Amino acid sequence: MNETSNTIWTWEEVNPNHSGTSGDLAKMFRNEPVKAPGVFAKDQPSPEATVMAREVIQNAWDAALEFRADEEHPPPPIRKCPSIPFEISFEFFSATGPQKNKLIHYLGLSELAVRAHGIERHSIGLRESDCLDCLYGDAPLEYLVINEKATGGMYGPWEGGKSKLYKALVTLGFTDKSGDAGGSYGYGKAGLIRGSAIRTVIAYTCFATRYDDVGVSRRLLGMTYWGQHELDGVSFTGFARFGQHQDEGVVPFENEQADKIATTLGLNARHPHQLEDQGTTMVLVQPTVHPADLVNAVERYWWPALEDPGLRFNVMVREPGGPHSPGRLLHPRPKQNKVLRTFIDGYEVATTPRDQQAQGAKDRKRSDINKIGDYSKPGTLGLVADLDGWSYAEQTESDTEVEHRSLVALMRTPRMVVEYYEVGRTPPYVRGVFVADDSINETLRATEPKGHDAWATSPEGDQQRAEAKTAEALLKRIKNNVSSYRRDLKPRPRPHETVVLPHFDKLIRRLMSGQGAAKRPIPEIRPLSINLNHGLEARDDGLIELTGTAHICFSEHFEGDHAEVKVSIRYCYVEEDRRGDAVDLIVEPPPNFEEKDDDAGWHYGTITESEVAKFKFMTNEYPTDWSGQLIVDAEIVKSDGS
DSSP, rough: OOOTTSSOOEEEEEEEOOOOOOOGGGGGTTTTTOOGGGGGGGTTOOOOHHHHIIIHHHHHHHHHHHHHHHHOSSGGGGGGGGGSSSEEEEEEEEHHHHHHHHHHHTTHHHHHHHHHHHOOGGGOOOOOOOOGTTTSSSSOOOEEEEEEEOOOOSSSSSTTTTOOHHHTOOOOOOOOOOOOOOHHHHHHHHHHTTBTTTOOOEEEOOOOOTTTSTTTEEEEEEEEEEEEEEEEEEEEEEEESSEEEETTTOEEEEHHHHHHHHHTTTTTOOOTTTTTSSSEEEESBBBSOOHHHHHHHHHHHHHHHHTOTTTTTEEEEOOOOOOOOOOOOOOGGGGSHHHHHHHHHHHHHSSSSSGGGGGTTEEEHHHHEEOOBBSSOOOOEEEOOOOTTGGGGOOOOOOOSSOOEEEEEEETTOOOEEEEEEESSSSSOOOOOEOOOGGHHHHHHHHHTOOOOOOOOOTTHHHHHHHHHHHHHHHHHHHHHHHHHHHHSSSOOOOGGGGOOHHHHHHHHHHHHOOOOOOOOOOOSSEEEEEEEEEEEEEETTTTEEEEEEEEEEEEEEEEEEEEEEEOOOOOOOEEEEEEEEOOOOEOOOOOOOOOOTSSTTTEEEEEEEOOOOEEEEEBBOOOOEEEEEEEEEEEEEEOOO
């Protein structure tokens, strides 16, 4: 397959005169937790399936949206791209016998096996064991084929940074995506690479010929992504290419040669004059995800696009089949999931005009978020409740899999769920969807981390402070609207004549019986003193916030010179004479105090006999008709007298 070399894979050597990075790009998602709040903690998909569903589909969907909007492609009929459905399929295969040997030969897996044998696997990002250990045994060779339709393909000449194929497979952090896009090419590949146990990906792409890339409409390139390593005294970056050797290096196979290699690998040839074929086929050797697990992840994060008929968005997953029959085809069915069904209802509330909704329904509410900065209509919030079911669910000791929460699915233009945002931990629980307006899409995208699973409220890296502030203000508005709705759902107070005050009644009975007043409690001797200075401040938007300081020092009862202490500051709503949800509180501790990861909410530090620890705090804004309680706790962890 390679006319100028006896080897299929060409490994990139470390060159100190060039910029470089390690090929172990999958580590960008290593050890990152997948959020699964509340009911989503049960039956959650694996991290590998989650990353693949989010990142791989997002990149393909971004390309499809661009393809639909692009009017530069000849011929003119391509301008009718919105009528072509977007489709991405994940087909799992299990090769045995001659087919397995054929893949081993043409994919150069023997070369990879020999190389892996001479390197410490853990250091290059591989598992302790994989298919490279037993290529010629009886075990089948598993592989996954990801097929896109109507995405436009990874076009662009193989020069400079113009090729989308180059950006998708070779570079890190390059992007030329529009503001409507879900992510960037640089980080999306990590989700793809992580889907292969041996970190090997083949991409075969088809596109319309362009003025800057005349005569080329198909390319095929393979990449292996291992960590930096040394072999036979030579240092390698860990990147390896499977392509055509030329004077300038290894480049993709093109046109008929790309078609030939694709069909040799068992892939269907693509035809640039058929709009559905303009897209990309990818092969992942030894997939790390299972079909049913992948379907679960697709349903959980892509149900808004799947359930919107106007988007014409389709995802399919096929299980491995037998020697002479294809595997079973699995279609994501989010409406059949009773939890997702409630969020789909919230989406309908948010996207259905008010005049078409049932009036006076207490179990659903639509709220248009008011102006934030330059955005007059940031988006719409649709909330739903189950007045006879999960909204008033009680947490039991045996209920270890589910911690009930109020949740809002956040989404913007691509219609992938960014995050199931937690907005309350006490009943009544509500669920809902926030649909961002197109005008604020780019601002919110700029706040998302590489996993696109949150709208960050603190600027990081090159993120602008103004964008983070906008996201912060938006999330506060969402929380305030949810709090108002939950308050409306709370049971009305009972009439005065039915209210029973057992402690008051007991005290009155004792007085009437002549037993006298209760004994005065013995005051508790505390080694720490807490002095507070705080107050409420009104804002221009009609909301209020609490600001203040807490001074922590030794009381007259402490014996010693210094002690390690821990301090917690909280502010909670008071709901029907009970402590309710905590209000978001920003705490600025003294320089020698810090919060521990394994004890959230507590700040640890040391104070001395002559020192006062000063904590500043400020709540997020909240409605004026809510009452709150400030709770400050301080405890000695260890003192010089202990």
